[in-house]
Amino acid sequence: MNALPEAEELLPPLVAELRARVTPATAMIGLYTGGAWLAERLHAMLGLPEPLGLMDIAFYRDDYHKQGLKHDPKRTRIPFDVDGKDLLLVDDVLYTGRTVRAAMNELFDYGRPRSITLVVLADRGGRQLPICAQHCGARLEVPEGMRLRLKRADDGKLRLELEHAG
């Protein structure tokens, strides 16, 4: 557990990388829940003019037929026109790639972005789909059966946590 990096310390270098990528058409979308927290921070630090979009991919998951709707989905809100945008898609942890697949499917029901760039705080490996992150705060080895999650404290500080997958 001690091996986990401090999430807060990963933010400034990630922002520095992203700043080089920002175009006049850049907009950001965070994936609930951890990705939304991370996106709120990155969006503010970058000072992007377009308001932040937030997405819950529950209606696009590929395990619905096995799992059903296991939590109450939050409402996706994308307060800008997706057409022609350079989108920064933000999630906390990249694992199998299935969430990102679902997110891209949902995004294309909103319009046709010019590009999508994947930004994650941590990549834990274990990919099951041909997806990779262009910007990644840290690469971590996480044993199978463990879940790596982003937590947000009451003061807004982010931190990574390992827990046993239920």
Add this chain to the structure above:
Amino acid sequence: MPGNPQLNANGELQHLLSTEGLPREILTQILDTAESFVGVTEREVKKVPLLRGKSVFNLFFESSTRTRTTFEIAAKRLSADVINLNIAASSQTKGESLLDTVANLSAMQADVFVVRHASSGAPFLIARHVKPHEHVINAGDGRHAHPTQGLLDLYTIRHYKKDFRGLTVAVVGDVLHSRVARSLIHGLTTLGVPEVRVIGPQTLLPAGVEALGVRVYHDMLKGLREADVVVMLRLQNERMSGALLPSAQEYFMKYGLTADKLALAKPDAIVMHPGPMNRGVEIDSSVADGPHSVILPQVTFGIAVRMAVMSIVAGN
């Protein structure tokens, strides 16, 4: 009845038959999920892939255009295949039993049955006999229940009033014959609305209605006082021929919602109606089309609520 026939062994919603006996958590789950679907229905592509490959059978043993259409739209927006069966015009007239009809449809690989029937309890009977992966949604049975209408009413109230605690809700008119009223009242009390009133003539209120946890008013002027929400029920024309009511004009005088009567409610009160409306019988046109009316938003929310119910039951 052993346990709640609507819930599976894990306490999840397997069928939606009635709002009666549904725990608060499940009502809230449906309303929260519906809110996310409202977002979908406002997009240009109003469709999600959730029920792709599933078949929804609309079994309407009693005619209905609006409810059947909204279920059909909801299922299509979930990417399901929808089959509409107007049973009055099919095998039932040739003597096939209800369960035989359902068994035949089940053999055609159904996943969800949306059932409307003139007999109270018909959807319960079907739910008891379907296979474990099949789900039944009650779209109105006799005088008993119309849970998706009750849920969309709850959704509408929450949308405009934000919180159920502290509300006064008045339900006006033919409560006796109204499955909508019953489904709504059960939901309101479960979600913690402190004051639910029913307003109507003695002949149109069921005996012992107080047992549902409501206050009874025969004088509409008293019952509307300080109400946050006014739900008008449709007066079915066929009731007029019996001995229950004197005339449509007299009913309108005493129980029709006019701007004058509505002024007794709170200034920000909302007016709801499940439709179809009888203008000039239970509601004045100036109110139906007025600033307090949320009757058309109810219809829009109804699609999102039905999407939520179908996606929750079909996944459990």
